[in-house]
Amino acid sequence: MTDELAEALVALFERLGPYVRSDPHLRDAVHGLGRAIATWADQFAPAPTTHVVEQADPAGAVLPPPPVVIPADFSLARPPAPIRPLVFADDEGRGLVPVDLPVIARRCHLKAEAARVVAARKRGGTAPAPDDLVRLANELPDCDLWMLHPGDYVDAPKAWEDLGGAFAVGAEAANLLAILQTLPDALAERHRERVLYAGAEAQALMWAGVLDVHRRVDNDQVHLFVHVREFARNSQIYINRYLKKEDRVSADQWPDLLSRLAVLRDALAEARGKARTRDKGLTNLKYKLRKMAEAPASAAPEWPRVLELLEGVVSAGVPASNADIRELLLPVLDTLPEDQEPGPNAERVFSAVNEYLATRPAPADDTGTEKPAAEICAVAELLRGRQAVLIGGVERNAARRSIEQAFGLNELNWVSTRPHESVTIFEPAVARPEVAVVLLAIRWASHSYGDVKAYCEKYGKPMVYLTGGYNPNQIAHQILAQVGDRLRSLDRAG
Incomplete structure (x- = not known):
């Protein structure tokens, strides 16, 4: 094979690659092409010189390869566009692809430790060797512990202590935003605005801390800023403070903000616990109701547990009018024993089912001739x-x-x-x-x-x-x- 032919084939395969990955029909066609080429090559193989072989049984004959079909609209002129990450503008209008919040949290935690090391050195103390910090930073993408490098920074230990606190605040805020994104909307709604305001305040405090030591910019402060702004925009929440440079937050306020973030963390932990309880309860409830619908005659013993699950899932944030629960309840409602007393949340579910039934369109008139019972x-x-x-x-x-x-x-x-x-x-x-x-x-x-x-x-x-x-x-x-x-x-x- 000549070099020109090899280069041409490589170029062809590179252009075909994106299409073959995304189009199963084309992938089958390429397989067919390969089989056709192999069949063609076999025609030029020398005839066997061994003894005559008996004629093969037609029933076991190998079927010919399927025809090669190239899609009519196939073209190498426009390969599929690669998936590109979303790019957002930072506060100075530059393009930025924000990293994941857990990565921001880990990088801020390491920067907080590094800033405290510098503060201890400025006070004349014996600071621990930062080798572990540097090693951990190297395991993260773009984690620049710039405070450990030479630079024209201030010597005031208090400024570095406040910077360490500011990064601790940033780590906590990034973790809170990450937790908030995992909550069901009904539960997140109760905490979203407070968390976003706290995140906005945290990044503003980080920016002030960075400026106080004569550093112009820190990538984690910028990434946290973009996360808060876009989260608020998608949630249609207007943050009227902390997202403008003139709205300064003194870096020495970090202990108070860190304390408030801890309160929010406990609230989100409780909400996340409710979400897990809700999901588990919903799974068990749906299983019970489906099982009851399969055998309505034996459903009565299941009702105490069903009523208990209804109480739990509604308490954990599931709307009493949840359509999935309603549709599963409808086939088994008539099996509810008279002596079973629903709790307040289960009563809300039954009331919602009743209201749904009251507004459901009437069935078509029965034109049959069947006699009444x-x-x-x-x-x-x-x-x-x-x-x-x-x-x-x-x-x-x-x-x-x-x-x-x-x-x-x-x-x-x-x-x-x-x-x-x-x-x-x-x-x-x-x-x-x-x-x-x-x-x-x-x-x-x-x-x-x-x-x-x-x-x-x-x-x-x-x-x-x-x-x-x-x-x-x-x-x-x-x-x-x-x-x-x-x-x-x-x-x-x-």
Whole structure:
């Protein structure tokens, strides 16, 4: 092979490389090309001189290589553009690719130690050899311990001590920003503004400390500045202090700022713990609900743990209206035992599910000819043309119409409820003479609504506890089981 041919092939392969990496179809085509070249080369191989070999079995014959197909839009003229890191402007308009926050934190920690070494030397003390600092700095990218190098710097030990404190502040602020970025948005929202202001103040204090020792710029202060500014911009938070050079922060204020950063660190640690609890709780909750949906008949024993998990995940920041939880709860709601009392957070979840059901569009009318169940027909004979009261939850138009049609009701008066609402508001609805039965949806009603029974007894109204949903079959079953005989006697007496 000539040098010119080799160079041409190398150039060709270099141009093909980006396309082959990003295009699986082209990659298959290159493989096919290789097989085709090998097949072509085999044609020029000398014929074998050994004894005649028996003809191969056609069933085991080697299939010909697939055809080589080059995409119609393939071109070497424009190779794919490489992925470039985002470049931001620093406070002087120069381009900058900010390094990761943990790297800034580690570099600031080493610079703090180096500044304290210089402070000790300026005081005439015996400073430890900085060999370990230099070795650790060399393990990090662009970690320049400039304070250990000769330069036209001040001799005041206090300035160097404050510089060490300023870098300690910078390390703490970078760590806080890194933790904040890992939190779920709902939890981060509570701390974001305070952390960003503290980060802005930290980089301003670092800048002041650097100037106090007659150093013009430090790369970690600049990188932290860019991180804070871009984080605030993406979060749509306006930082009205510390991001301009004229808004100075004295470097000797570092102990106070370091103390405030420690308080924020504890708050973020608590938030991160909640996030981990939330994620673990959500995983367990989803597993439980899916398992219950697979076998609803045996779901009742799982409810105590499910209610406990609901309390935990909502307390850890999951919205009570979380769509994933709602969709997993819907298939198993009717299996919730009557004697299980939800906690306040679980009640919020159930209320959100109920409100969702109340606003969900009604299903299309059933045009089938299937006859109603026997229990529905039996209840319809007792309630047709009369009125009923349903107490609990939020009125659902589709469910109300379905119940009215199933039982032939003249009207279903659905009295929506709110937590801790006084039972006295239900007396007028119960007292109406045309009301034949009162239905209490205990799942969606506070336990204090059991006092509605007193009104039912006062006005002679049969009361039915609905332990399931609003399906007419379930309601019919509960009516017949709880007050069927009474309704029949009242019907005969009427």
